[in-house]
Amino acid sequence: AFLGQADIPVLKHTARELERLSADEALLNARSIADVVTDDPLMTVKLLRYMQTHKHRVQKHELVDVKQMLLMIGLETFFREVPATPVAEDLLHGHLDALVQLLQTVQRAQRSSSYAFDWALRLHDLHAEEVLVSTLLSHVSEMLMWCFNPEEMLEIQKLQQTDETLRSTDAQKQ
Numbered sequence: 046a047f048l049g050q051a052d053i054p055v056l057k058h059t060a061r062e063l064e065r066l067s068a069d070e071a072l073l074n075a076r077s078i079a080d081v082v083t084d085d086p087l088m089t090v091k092l093l094r095y096m097q098t099h100k101h102r103v104q105k106h107e108l109v110d111v112k113q114m115l116l117m118i119g120l121e122t123f124f125r126e127v128p129a130t131p132v133a134e135d136l137l138h139g140h141l142d143a144l145v146q147l148l149q150t151v152q153r154a155q156r157s158s159s160y161a162f163d164w165a166l167r168l169h170d171l172h173a174e175e176v177l178v179s180t181l182l183s184h185v186s187e188m189l190m191w192c193f194n195p196e197e198m199l200e201i202q203k204l205q206q207t208d209e210t211l212r213s214t215d216a217q218k219q
Contacts, residue, residue: 048189053094054136056151059085060129067124078120079112086154086181087133087188093178095127109175133192143195146202147188154184 062081066072082088089111096114108114115123137144161180165173190198204216 048186048193051189051193052131053087053091053189054131054133054192055088055091055129056085057132057134059088060132063124063129073120075112075115075120078115078123082111082115083158083177083181084155086151086185087192088129089178089181090185092123092127093182099126109178111178112174136192137195140195140199142199143191146198147191150184150188150191154181154188157181157183 059081063078066077066081082092092111092114093109096108096118099118108117118126133147134144137147158177158181162173162177165176170176187198201213201216204219205211205213
């Protein structure tokens with residue numbers, strides 16, 4: 046319930062890149078913004094959440110392609126309604142260990158989405174962008190927990206380091 050209402054943070058790199066793009070009209074287009082958004086799983090979730098809560102009554106299909114979402118809402122609306130704030134690095138400024146784990150989780154999601162996208166293209170999947178986004182989001186709950194509950198996540202990590210056979214589900218229940 047908390048995460049459903051929380052203002053999702055974004056990576057500092059994402060905030061900087063979106064600011065750079067918005068300042069230069071020559072670079073400002075849906076593709077360039079979509080590339081920045083899909084590089085950050087947290088920003089992708091933030092945009093998906095906005096789209097879900099602002100869905101038109103006549104919309105029959107869920108949008109998962111970031112570029113399509115941006116074209117649908119418009120770039121001006123995107124920058125106004127889906128701001129690149131708060132910044133995850135600022136949120137975790139006192140928890141360097143948790144920030145490192147968050148960034149490693151983001152990197153793992155980026156790598157897996159890149160592989161999934163490449164495989165989708167190789168297999169001539171007509172929905173390769175959707176495969177990329179869905180794979181990118183596979184670790185988003187862990188990322189959010191690192192952002193909003195770093196102490197408990199570090200405790201889970203310590204439990205698993207002391208007992209290598211301990212599954213993460215069991216550590217989370219403890």
